[in-house]
Amino acid sequence: MKIGRKISCYVVEFQGRFFFVLSGDKEDYKYEFQYGLFVIESDEENITHDNSGLNTFLWAQDNFPFAQENIGLELIETVFCREGKKNGEFENFEIEKYFKGHYIWEIDIQIHSNINESILYSWFSSISMQSYDSKYFLNYSSKTKQGYRDVIENCPMDLIGTIIYRSMFSRSWNYSFLELYRCIEFLYPIPYLKRFSDRLGDSTLFTKMYIEAENQLDWKPKEMNTLEKLIREYGESNTEILEFKKCFEKVEKVEFAKDSKNSNIVASRIYKLRNSIAHFRLNLSYPISEDNDFDHLIRCMLDLIRVLYDKYRIEVSQIKNLTT
Numbered sequence: 001m002k003i004g005r006k007i008s009c010y011v012v013e014f015q016g017r018f019f020f021v022l023s024g025d026k027e028d029y030k031y032e033f034q035y036g037l038f039v040i041e042s043d044e045e046n047i048t049h050d051n052s053g054l055n056t057f058l059w060a061q062d063n064f065p066f067a068q069e070n071i072g073l074e075l076i077e078t079v080f081c082r083e084g085k086k087n088g089e090f091e092n093f094e095i096e097k098y099f100k101g102h103y104i105w106e107i108d109i110q111i112h113s114n115i116n117e118s119i120l121y122s123w124f125s126s127i128s129m130q131s132y133d134s135k136y137f138l139n140y141s142s143k144t145k146q147g148y149r150d151v152i153e154n155c156p157m158d159l160i161g162t163i164i165y166r167s168m169f170s171r172s173w174n175y176s177f178l179e180l181y182r183c184i185e186f187l188y189p190i191p192y193l194k195r196f197s198d199r200l201g202d203s204t205l206f207t208k209m210y211i212e213a214e215n216q217l218d219w220k221p222k223e224m225n226t227l228e229k230l231i232r233e234y235g236e237s238n239t240e241i242l243e244f245k246k247c248f249e250k251v252e253k254v255e256f257a258k259d260s261k262n263s264n265i266v267a268s269r270i271y272k273l274r275n276s277i278a279h280f281r282l283n284l285s286y287p288i289s290e291d292n293d294f295d296h297l298i299r300c301m302l303d304l305i306r307v308l309y310d311k312y313r314i315e316v317s318q319i320k321n322l323t324t
Helices: 050-058 072-080 091-095 115-131 142-153 156-167 172-184 189-199 205-215 221-233 239-252 262-278 291-311 313-322
Strands: 007-014 018-024 037-039 104-107
Touching: 007 050, 050 091, 050 291, 072 091, 115 156, 142 291, 156 291, 156 313, 172 221, 172 262, 172 291, 189 205, 189 221, 189 313, 205 291, 205 313, 221 239, 221 262, 239 262, 239 291, 239 313
Parallel strands: none
Antiparallel strands: 007 018, 018 104, 037 104
């Protein structure tokens, strides 16, 4: 996968282990390490000095970048045309000078089960958050970038990684929001089916009911009611919900009554904005247009996604296993 003109990333299997490799010079990017990846330790001068077998494997991959253009013939001459090498053996440093520098991390496959998709999306996102602000089309605040990172590191990226990636790099605030709404929408059947299976005293019925509701009954919960239910169960006065309320008060230039149900205030606004984006009707518009207001809303959505996926992590895992 190519990231801009300078950097490429790879996920490779070598000797039964999986590695994430990022090409590029040290000055090309700076970032913190992603949860679930372990840096391959080495000396300061040469990050992969002690991994000559893995290096050779990487250099043999298609399109692994050379250190500079038009150096391929010199490499061929070095490897095949030099005399005096016993058994054709070369030291690592004799070959590595021809290739672009690279960094290697071992992947913890217990955390990232869908290796190619979740790792690439997670790391591309994390790297971009740390160093490639110019890659963003939207003006995210540092708090919102951290919100994306929290979701990436704590939610099932093998399930929602593609959606989170599309939200991050959207060209429109509307569609950035809409992608995040889809992550919440996925959870809508869960509280009803969980309550039903719990009342029957058999948690194994949850997945069976999920399949039947989806495939046979064509049952779908009412979105607005379910969204309000999710928020209400999470807590009317929870910090994340109060932050949502503050965001909508600023947008509408009002102060909601103190005895109002926060779950209804937040759910109704989220759903109205969702409808105003998904459907073209004049009476569905919602008055949010400022970048800082959208940024605040996106951050609130990310917080809600994180806490809801944590609350229903067992049920989400069961649903996820149905497709693997």
